[in-house]
Amino acid sequence: MYDTIIVGGGSAGSVMAHRLSAKSANKVLLCEAGQDTPPGNEPAEIRDSYSGVAYFDPRFHWTELRVTTQVVSHNNPEAERPPLRKYEQARVLGGGSSINGQLANRGAPADYDEWEARGAAGWSWKDVLPYFKKVERDLDFDGPFHGKDGRIPVRRIPQEHWTRHAQAVAEACKLAGYTFLPDQNGEFVDGYFPITHSNQDEQRVSAAMGYLDRETRKRANLTISTDTQVRELLFEGTRCVGVKALVGGREQEFRGREIILSCGAIHSPAHLMRAGIGPVGHLKQMGIPVVMGLEGVGQRLMDHPSISLSSFIRRGARMNGHSRRHIQLGLRYSSGLPGVPRGDMFVGVLSKSAWHAVGAQIGSLLTFINKTYSETGQVKLASRDPLAEPVVEFNLLSDRRDVDRLMSGFRKMAALQMSAPLKAVTDKPFPASYSDRVRKIGVVNTKNKMLTAIAAVLMDGPAALRRYMIDAFVVEGFTFDGVMNDDEALEAFVRKAAIGVWHASCSCRMGRPDDPMAVVDTQGRVKGVQGLRVVDASIFPVVPCANTNFPTLMAAEKIAEAMQRS
Structure with missing residues (x-):
């Protein structure tokens, strides 16, 4: 007992x-x-x-x-059911x-x-x-x-150890008028900051x-x-x-x-x-x-709805050996939507998007809605069998304000991406989607390690080949220019690509x-x-x-x- x-x-x-x-x-x-x-x-x-x-x-x-x-x-029982996604x-x-x-x-x-x-x-x-x-x-x-x-333990990566990619994002934030905050967990105000993480001596705790x-x-x-x-x-x-x-x-x-x-x-x-x-x-x-x-x-x-704007990181601006932490910098900002509290948006700056060789070449501005209003998700039983997983519907973006803020957030990140500091260290920005193809190549195994090693060599080759490969194998139907020049295309991308950030609650x-x-x-x-x-x-x-x-x-x-x- x-x-x-x-x-x-x-x-x-x-x-x-x-x-x-x-x-x-x-x-x-x-x-x-x-x-x-x-x-x-x-x-x-x-x-x-x-x-x-x-x-x-x-x-x-x-x-x-x-x-x-x-x-x-x-x-509407006739409506097509959205696709099922793996949720780690x-x-x-x-x-x-x-x-x-x-x-x-x-x-x-x-x-x-x-x-x-x-x-x-x-x-x-x-x-x-x-x-x-x-x-x-x-x-x-x-x-x-x-x-x-x-x-x-909680610590932060000192700026001098950041990747050149993270330093470029920080410079872009400064040029855009954001304030530098040394401490993310101090006063809750807008600004960019070193990410706090539960880590000591370069090891997870x-x-x-x-x-x-x-x-x-x-x-x-x-x-x-x-x-x-x-x-x-x-x-x-x-x-x-x-x-x-x-x-x-x-x-x-x-x-x-x-x-x-x-x-x-x-x-x-x-x-x-x-x-x-x-x-x-x-x-x-x-x-x-x-x-x-x-x-x-x-x-x-x-959960927090999110989208990502990714880009190819040039040699010399990638992970640098000072730290294996790939998220070194964050940005908190206010959407300015009427009636919405300040600090309602968050951006995690990823200087590496996956464990494999291609992931090491891709950086991302992962934008999520800190203060989401979509709260109509549900968990139901699929079966009485205790070994059967339940039916899980997050219903992200069920509140229109969340759609609007991800659209404006994408444009805001695009402006950062196109600023001089970031253009100098990146190439070929694209609206990223956590698709089944990305998931499959993200599974840790020898086959994926070999495939991505070959692809990474080609990606570091001529710019025309790299851009072709990103368009052919990474982008899922939406291009950077396409969503930037067409509000309907941007909304379609947001609605299709928005995922949670594993904050089920x-x-x-x-x-x-x-x-x-x-x-x-x-x-x-x-x-x-x-x-x-x-x-x-x-x-x-x-x-x-x-x-x-x-x-x-x-x-x-x-x-x-x-x-x-x-």
Whole structure:
């Protein structure tokens, strides 16, 4: 019998396991479907400061997960269904923090004041800032915005170590009138800045590395069970009393006083629905007995819609050996759309777009909507089978303001791209699409390594050959001149090419007890049932203006402390 069973050893699960097992009388079981990342013996791809290998390595993914990002019309059954896309979700200890881009930021203070206004009492900016500081050990800055004693180190690449490509983007930003901000995580204002990342000594520090270190693993009251896929939540009436799991392929049952789902915004709502907690109509349709009708389970799924303007980087301006970090510089700006808060747009500057030889030649201005208004996505069950992936519809760009801002964002990035500093180090800008072709060549294997090595030699050859190759093998029907000279073509590109940036969230939202769409209370407790919490990005009332890993770590720290107090 365990006091706490945590389902999912990702960012939130790692924090919860560390904090809740700190009290020796509290017996904790952490279940993770993927492999372990043992301290000092983590896979090299995960330790790597460059994240593009781990991110596309199928050993660390839920490989069968497919999603739709374009808007799905349920009112028109004749409408053609948008294509299914692979959506990389981590299946490894440390979760997303073991494979992500390591970006360590928090969002706007207004985000968390909005959380409170939407019913998450006690989650305003002043309430959450202490927990952001508790997470981090900032190696560069001190002061009221920064933590110095946390388990996750935060640093920035000094400008003198940036690639010439990143330096050129910075110069273009300066010429465009943007302010240089030395600290992205200081005051939330517009400007360009060195990207903050969870990294030390040129190595990733995942949540598992930071929170499940050697000392933590020595605790006799903590059991970490990897290769353990939870298939079923066990209930007695409306109380959750345990889980059934496949451990190394063999079914086992574990009992606990409290169960915590930390499986992320796609798999946590799926677990709830399979257990009979969710929208009554959908549960009945699936033939699942209703334990608790909660209409918000799986609803209002969010991500940050994004598009990319890419270009060929000339020799000498590429990754330079100072750092394997390929995202060194970022830009935060305001769209100026009426009624939209400042800092609603974000640009990540990539000086390398993939792990392979051609990826090393392509730079990207990845523009995403920090403050998105598209919140009509959903997660539904495809089957009662616990091994079947759910149906996931993000419905990105369901709000017209998001379309308009990606269109204006593309034009803004085009202006940067055509400025003298960037023209000097790049060639052949093109609207980039994360297509199936790009995905296939991005899978880490020997064949792709050889193919891209040959292509890269040709790309470094005559300009005419390079431009032909980009048009023939990279561009997906949209050209730079075509979208710049035709608003309809630009909108068509945005609608077709927009994808999320792997910030799935908000599908089990916190809210007031009387909010019919709220799934959990302000401590992650699932409404109407006992002994069950959700602690991960799915409980966010709205996605913040940030990469979601640090907000997830913050939320886990905050709820873990509340549990320890109770």
